[in-house]
Amino acid sequence: MTWLNRDVISSLDFNREDLMQLFNEAKEMENYAKSKLNILDGKIMATAFFEPSTRTRLSFEAAMLRLGGRVLGFGSVEASSVAKGESLGDTIRMLDSYSDIIVIRHSLEGAAKYAADIATVPVVNAGDGTQNHPTQAMLDAYTIWREYGRIDDLTIGILGDLRYARVVTSLVQLLSNFKVKLRLISPEILRPRRELVDFMRMRGMNYSLHLNLSEVLSELDVLYVVRIQRERFPDPVEYERVKGSFKVTPESLIGAKDTLIVLHPLPRVDEVDHRLDSTKYAKYFRQSALGVPLRMALLKLVLKGD
């Protein structure tokens, strides 16, 4: 399926061929991520962020500006007429008439799909509810591909809040296009939802669930860490029970492969020790920097085609 005019709602909508096309385009875009390429001159991207964001929103904006396009939008409910009671549907209808592509983040599950059903221009899901953050998953997979030159035959540990971190679902879905071993590590109450476990089983993925990093550390090529998503806990008491229950430190990585890379979608709270930043393992800042070329590639493919 061609990327042109395509909505980007869920990782499930993209196959291996789509992803390799995106990654190859992103690699090319790395040459222009700090300069300018006027291929989207005259195009406008609208950002509708109903939840806070630093990386996703600003890297989309940087990507569009680097491609010669323009951006407009808002970064909070308070900054839009939603604060006066306007509906999501009406807001999307407005943005549809003002722009060529809409990038949306929302707390509600299905908000991006709802927006895509209303809009005539392509809609990109920049994170909705607790289950979908497809462009972050694309960025994560791209970073792995850039670090290792492949994704197949790697063992990938995902540590942290596997229940409420939406990128975990999107990343696992995306990785199902590759031959990887997944080691899912979390406290008991943050284990992945039944639907995700069923998905991995249905897709025949090689996965296992663990309580401690030490159980699997020595076999990992990638350690992907996600923070505990305090804002998505239905019960604050449950959050209090698990907060601070894991932390990646230089000491906790003793016994890891020399080639291990540590990724994190960021923001971090306290789950990755700042002392790790200066070690050879830390690749999370490169990962967030690659968000610009990756999103440049995505915007180019959706708005201009192959």
Ligand code: CP
């Ligand atoms: N990784 C990520 O989604 O970061 P932001 O919330 O800052 O966009």
